[in-house]
Amino acid sequence: GESVGLHLPTLSVQEGDNSIINCAYSNSASDYFIWYKQESGKGPQFIIDIRSNMDKRQGQRVTVLLNKTVKHLSLQIAATQPGDSAVYFCAENAGGTSYGKLTFGQGTILTVHP
Amino acid sequence: KAGVTQTPRYLIKTRGQQVTLSCSPISGHRSVSWYQQTPGQGLQFLFEYFSETQRNKGNFPGRFSGRQFSNSRSEMNVSTLELGDSALYLCASSREGGTSQPQHFGDGTRLSIL
Numbered sequence: 001g002e003s004v005g006l007h008l009p010t011l012s013v014q015e016g017d018n019s020i021i022n023c024a025y026s027n028s029a030s031d032y033f034i035w036y037k038q039e040s041g042k043g044p045q046f047i048i049d050i051r052s053n054m055d056k057r058q059g060q061r062v063t064v065l066l067n068k069t070v071k072h073l074s075l076q077i078a079a080t081q082p083g084d085s086a087v088y089f090c091a092e093n094a095g096g097t098s099y100g101k102l103t104f105g106q107g108t109i110l111t112v113h114p
Numbered sequence: 115k116a117g118v119t120q121t122p123r124y125l126i127k128t129r130g131q132q133v134t135l136s137c138s139p140i141s142g143h144r145s146v147s148w149y150q151q152t153p154g155q156g157l158q159f160l161f162e163y164f165s166e167t168q169r170n171k172g173n174f175p176g177r178f179s180g181r182q183f184s185n186s187r188s189e190m191n192v193s194t195l196e197l198g199d200s201a202l203y204l205c206a207s208s209r210e211g212g213t214s215q216p217q218h219f220g221d222g223t224r225l226s227i228l
Contacts, residue, residue, distance in 0.1 A: 043219035
């Protein structure tokens with residue numbers, strides 16, 4: 001469905017903690033998912049992606065988990081740093097003829113305290 | 115490798131005017147997608163172009179249009195501007211706009227309507 005960003009969820013953590021950001025997606029036909037990070041004044045920056053034939057994928061300090069049964073996606077950030085403070089978006093592609101079309105979640109504001 | 119470039123970064127227009135925004139994709143990327151980002155609606159898909167053809171379109175009025183050139187550069191046009199068109203307009207590119215390909219974003223054009 002369409003993003004309905006209004007009051008964004010917030011997550012506040014201490015530097016060095018692990019962060020978990022959650023996302024519920026709406027379309028059971030979606031087969032590709034991406035996490036983006038957006039800092040103030042910038043466009044969304046690609047973090048990590050996962051296809052629906054996987055349930056976990058790891059990158060540098062980040063892990064994405066996909067639970068298709070409950071249509072849930074999460075992003076885990078290890079040893080969170082102040083530079084990780086940003087808005088995080090999950091995005092999904094419904095496959096088929098959805099060329100170039102991502103549907104975004106509302107976003108989560110992550111604040112990391114030194 | 116240069117990222118996605120959007121020009122101009124900022125624009126101020128008045129109601130009723132029209133505006134053209136430009137996007138240069140990452141070298142070698144042939145798909146360009148456009149999104150509108152507002153605090154109230156979040157990130158919403160406008161349209162996608164590949165090989166100078168619009169393959170996908172979001173739920174926006176006909177005042178919003180776009181095109182793509184043979185070098186993959188893209189423009190979007192908004193005619194008869196309304197106050198509600200004030201937003202950050204983001205362009206993203208991917209190799210072929212495939213449904214499992216990551217999109218990479220520019221930093222957007224901030225459009226303000228007075």
